[in-house]
Amino acid sequence: MSDTYLRLVPSDPDYRPTQDAAEAAVRLLTGFFPRSNGVRAEAEPGVVFFDAGGNTESIACPACGADLMDWWGDAMDSAHAGGFRDLSVTTPCCKTRTSLNDLVYVWPAAFGSFALEVANPGAPSIADAQRGAVEEMLGSPVKAVWQRL
Numbered sequence: 001m002s003d004t005y006l007r008l009v010p011s012d013p014d015y016r017p018t019q020d021a022a023e024a025a026v027r028l029l030t031g032f033f034p035r036s037n038g039v040r041a042e043a044e045p046g047v048v049f050f051d052a053g054g055n056t057e058s059i060a061c062p063a064c065g066a067d068l069m070d071w072w073g074d075a076m077d078s079a080h081a082g083g084f085r086d087l088s089v090t091t092p093c094c095k096t097r098t099s100l101n102d103l104v105y106v107w108p109a110a111f112g113s114f115a116l117e118v119a120n121p122g123a124p125s126i127a128d129a130q131r132g133a134v135e136e137m138l139g140s141p142v143k144a145v146w147q148r149l
């Protein structure tokens with residue numbers, strides 16, 4: 001059986017909530033996903049990439065929709081060499097200046113230094129109202145990343 005992790009990642013990769021806000025959000029999510037294997041706050045020393053694992057289907061240019069899978073690996077290697085401090089890129093297809101965090105990831109993926117992680121949530125989605133409540137708690141909009149391993 002595969003494992004599924006739902007991660008809620010602040011839209012600004014450098015954003016970290018306070019300890020109190022993080023703990024309150026963990027309690028909130030524990031209530032939203034009573035059948036999960038656990039909820040935790042994950043604080044990273046730097047920016048990391050939270051990927052969708054086996055759910056990843058495609059990565060595309062946000063401006064023209066061109067497939068960027070082949071180009072993306074090298075772009076990630078360069079950004080990773082710099083510790084993901086600079087995520088800015090120019091897409092090869094239409095020369096759009098954007099960020100690795102703003103490419104069209106199907107399923108969604110996100111860069112961040114903080115995430116709320118729900119292990120095996122036991123539900124296929126998070127309701128908009130629930131996500132809104134977490135965003136209010138953290139003081140930041142979040143991206144929902146569903147990773148299958």
Ligand SMILES: [Zn+2]
Pocket residue numbers: 061062063064065066091092093094095096
């Ligand atoms: Zn393009």
